[in-house]
Amino acid sequence: MTGWRNWGLWLGALIVGTTLLVGMFAPLLAPHDAFAFNLSNRLVPPFWMEGSKPEHFLGTDQLGRDYLSRLIYGARISMLIGVTTVITSAIIGVTLGVIGGFFGGRIDDVVLFAITARLSIPLILVALAVVSLVGSSLTVVVMTLGLLLWERFAVVARVTTMQVRTLDYVAAAWSAGCSRSHILFREVLPNILSPLAVVATLEMALAILLEAALSFLGLGVPPPLPSWGLMIAEGKEYMFFSPWVIMVPGLSLFVLVFGINLLGDGLRDLLRTGRTA
Amino acid sequence: MLGFLARRLLVAILVCLTVLTFAFALTRLAGDLAISIAGAQATAADVEIIRKAYGLDRPIVEQFFDWVRRAAVGDLGQSYFFKEKVSKLIADRLPITLTLGLVGLTIALTVALPLGIVAALNESRVVDRLVSLVALLGQAMPSFWLGLILMITFGLHLGWLPISGTGTWQHFVMPGIVLAFSAIPALLRLTRSGMIDALASDYIRTARAKGLSRASIILKHAARNAAMPVVSIAAVQLGFMLGGSIVIETVFALHGVGFLAWESISKNDFPTVQGVVLLLAIIYTLLTLIADMFNAVLDPRLRAS
Numbered sequence: 001m002t003g004w005r006n007w008g009l010w011l012g013a014l015i016v017g018t019t020l021l022v023g024m025f026a027p028l029l030a031p032h033d034a035f036a037f038n039l040s041n042r043l044v045p046p047f048w049m050e051g052s053k054p055e056h057f058l059g060t061d062q063l064g065r066d067y068l069s070r071l072i073y074g075a076r077i078s079m080l081i082g083v084t085t086v087i088t089s090a091i092i093g094v095t096l097g098v099i100g101g102f103f104g105g106r107i108d109d110v111v112l113f114a115i116t117a118r119l120s121i122p123l124i125l126v127a128l129a130v131v132s133l134v135g136s137s138l139t140v141v142v143m144t145l146g147l148l149l150w151e152r153f154a155v156v157a158r159v160t161t162m163q164v165r166t167l168d169y170v171a172a173a174w175s176a177g178c179s180r181s182h183i184l185f186r187e188v189l190p191n192i193l194s195p196l197a198v199v200a201t202l203e204m205a206l207a208i209l210l211e212a213a214l215s216f217l218g219l220g221v222p223p224p225l226p227s228w229g230l231m232i233a234e235g236k237e238y239m240f241f242s243p244w245v246i247m248v249p250g251l252s253l254f255v256l257v258f259g260i261n262l263l264g265d266g267l268r269d270l271l272r273t274g275r276t277a
Numbered sequence: 278m279l280g281f282l283a284r285r286l287l288v289a290i291l292v293c294l295t296v297l298t299f300a301f302a303l304t305r306l307a308g309d310l311a312i313s314i315a316g317a318q319a320t321a322a323d324v325e326i327i328r329k330a331y332g333l334d335r336p337i338v339e340q341f342f343d344w345v346r347r348a349a350v351g352d353l354g355q356s357y358f359f360k361e362k363v364s365k366l367i368a369d370r371l372p373i374t375l376t377l378g379l380v381g382l383t384i385a386l387t388v389a390l391p392l393g394i395v396a397a398l399n400e401s402r403v404v405d406r407l408v409s410l411v412a413l414l415g416q417a418m419p420s421f422w423l424g425l426i427l428m429i430t431f432g433l434h435l436g437w438l439p440i441s442g443t444g445t446w447q448h449f450v451m452p453g454i455v456l457a458f459s460a461i462p463a464l465l466r467l468t469r470s471g472m473i474d475a476l477a478s479d480y481i482r483t484a485r486a487k488g489l490s491r492a493s494i495i496l497k498h499a500a501r502n503a504a505m506p507v508v509s510i511a512a513v514q515l516g517f518m519l520g521g522s523i524v525i526e527t528v529f530a531l532h533g534v535g536f537l538a539w540e541s542i543s544k545n546d547f548p549t550v551q552g553v554v555l556l557l558a559i560i561y562t563l564l565t566l567i568a569d570m571f572n573a574v575l576d577p578r579l580r581a582s
Contacts, residue, residue: 120558
């Protein structure tokens with residue numbers, strides 16, 4: 001049981017860790033300038049196909065830009081979007097959830113209503129509309145996704161806070177005369193962090209997929225930035241003749257999100273067995 | 278029961294009003310609508326003409342109540358780009374999106390229910406592991422990318438299915454499969470855990486003690502009980518799927534509500550965008566309401582809380 005799951009956890013951590021490092025050190029790792037185009041060198045196929053060139057390991061795109069370099073910079077954008085969106089949405093969601101779960105009553109009703117209302121708003125449609133109205137940039141995409149993806153944090157923070165609130169050590173802290181903020185930040189918050197870590201992986205995967213979808217539809221990260229979703233959109237026109245132009249960034253996206261989900265699943269199992277033991 | 282119903286209905290109406298306000302604020306807070314509509318080449322005088330023509334010169338509160346009053350009776354205004362009533366535009370295209378949603382949901386249930394049951398029957402064994410791997414892989418698949426791969430494979434290389442458009446039932450097969458992918462992981466996990474709980478319950482033990490056959494226990498008793506929560510979650514999933522269909526309809530040029538939303542967003546046609554946001558929110562709210570009712574009828578404990 002644990003053997004297989006741990007394998008998944010480690011594989012997930014490996015994928016996410018590698019992508020994070022690649023993103024961080026993109027300028028050092030990229031063999032070419034990811035933005036420099038060379039129209040005489042367009043759509044060079046990758047190494048496993050005939051006609052490939054040794055200096056372009058994964059070929060070049062429709063403007064002759066080195067595909068491997070763009071892929072490496074794309075990792076940076078995906079990780080940047082994933083991490084910053086999760087931080088933004090975690091701050092909103094955890095605050096709302098903890099307040100609702102801790103105080104209960106009318107306050108909790110308001111929090112629950114906010115969650116219900118947020119769930120009824122069509123995510124992608126509203127994100128597209130906001131980006132189109134405000135103008136597409138990396139910051140706008142991060143803010144929009146961050147403001148929309150908080151509900152799962154709120155749901156989990158609310159329920160776990162409710163459970164923790166009734167536990168003995170919280171009662172002990174109350175009777176020892178601790179202040180409300182002490183109990184919130186020192187007793188409740190540290191004890192709901194592990195389920196929230198699992199939510200963070202789920203949301204990170206979702207944010208990365210959503211950014212790719214927005215960029216694919218032309219309302220995400222603006223060109224010439226090499227977002228993986230944008231690379232797929234730009235390659236779409238050529239995909240029937242050179243399918244690799246959409247396979248390379250698509251597969252990267254798929255593997256990264258799969259890795260994040262493996263990590264989240266592994267964490268969940270680790271916590272579950274930790275709790276029952 | 279009546280109290281539960283009334284409370285639930287009140288929340289649903291409040292949610293719809295909130296979304297109504299949100300949809301209005303969405304387009305007004307982002308900037309000057311008149312400038313956006315007029316376009317890049319417009320002079321200041323053009324912008325003023327447009328501001329007057331669309332009633333954007335009136336106080337914002339007045340505009341808001343006007344929008345709510347009209348929306349309440351189904352008048353979502355006039356589309357700037359299509360020069361038609363938004364309600365008619367949506368009504369024309371809704372059947373396509375609903376068809377796509379139902380096709381997607383049917384495919385998702387056809388895959389998720391049997392796989393979930395098989396996984397539960399083999400809990401913690403290799404088959405179970407493989408099924409959860411399938412769920413994880415499905416969850417990681419970017420829908421637009423899967424759509425493009427299917428297009429290349431089944432449209433171009435095999436020539437089995439049309440690549441884009443709306444004409445025949447074949448046009449719904451690939452988008453339906455892609456849409457199903459987004460719902461399969463959640464439905465699969467729920468079926469699996471529901472089935473595991475059901476198999477461990479007292480009534481299954483009783484059924485076993487009575488000497489019923491394994492097939493009868495699994496299908497008649499356990500699966501039926503495990504399917505109940507799945508059906509209500511399926512309703513909620515359908516709501517999410519309709520919202521998510523914007524990407525898939527755009528990829529496959531399927532002229533449903535999602536494609537309409539996409540077109541109107543790229544043409545700065547705000548009344549249409551607002552209308553679609555509102556419609557999708559109402560459909561989602563209705564579906565969750567139905568799911569809650571369904572649960573309450575099945576489980577009397579819920580009504581009391």
